[in-house]
Amino acid sequence: MMCAICENKKPLKTTSVRAYRYKESGLDNVILHGVKESRCEACGEIYYSFGDIDKLHHLIAHHLIRKTEVLTGQEIRFLRKFLGFSSAAFAKLVGYELEHLSRVENGKHDVQKTFDHLVRMLVAKQLPDRDYNLQDLLLDGKAMKIKWLEFSLKGKDWKLGKAA
Numbered sequence: 001m002m003c004a005i006c007e008n009k010k011p012l013k014t015t016s017v018r019a020y021r022y023k024e025s026g027l028d029n030v031i032l033h034g035v036k037e038s039r040c041e042a043c044g045e046i047y048y049s050f051g052d053i054d055k056l057h058h059l060i061a062h063h064l065i066r067k068t069e070v071l072t073g074q075e076i077r078f079l080r081k082f083l084g085f086s087s088a089a090f091a092k093l094v095g096y097e098l099e100h101l102s103r104v105e106n107g108k109h110d111v112q113k114t115f116d117h118l119v120r121m122l123v124a125k126q127l128p129d130r131d132y133n134l135q136d137l138l139l140d141g142k143a144m145k146i147k148w149l150e151f152s153l154k155g156k157d158w159k160l161g162k163a164a
């Protein structure tokens with residue numbers, strides 16, 4: 001690839017990033033392995049290539065709805081966007097005032113368990129995750145403890161690296 005913002009006509013040097021903190025997702029506990037970084041030697045601009053981002057977001061959502069702990073505000077926001085809702089539409093759907101939803105997403109208000117469960121079910125329906133059983137997960141202790149989510153890019157395809 002070429003630089004899109006300067007006169008440099010030389011192809012950019014591309015390297016593989018060992019551990020990329022995927023903050024663009026709005027989550028601060030997602031680490032990506034194998035993201036491609038292309039750097040323009042003339043102007044210093046850096047371009048990142050994430051492969052199949054839809055697949056990556058599916059994987060993140062798949063794991064978030066299986067975690068033991070209550071979803072965080074960040075995770076609620078990620079999942080709301082994953083579902084394709086604006087804040088206003090989502091607030092209406094779940095019966096919240098827009099301001100309340102914002103406070104929950106910003107971590108200024110606790111995420112209520114009923115809301116957490118509703119969001120998980122909406123996401124499972126969208127995935128669709130046929131083996132998803134919220135009852136098994138939450139009542140029978142089959143949920144996973146997730147602190148960090150790690151994914152690896154193999155070719156264009158994302159795979160779960162490690163959930164710790």
Ligand SMILES: [Zn+2]
Pocket residue numbers: 003004005006007008040041042043044045
């Ligand atoms: Zn450049």
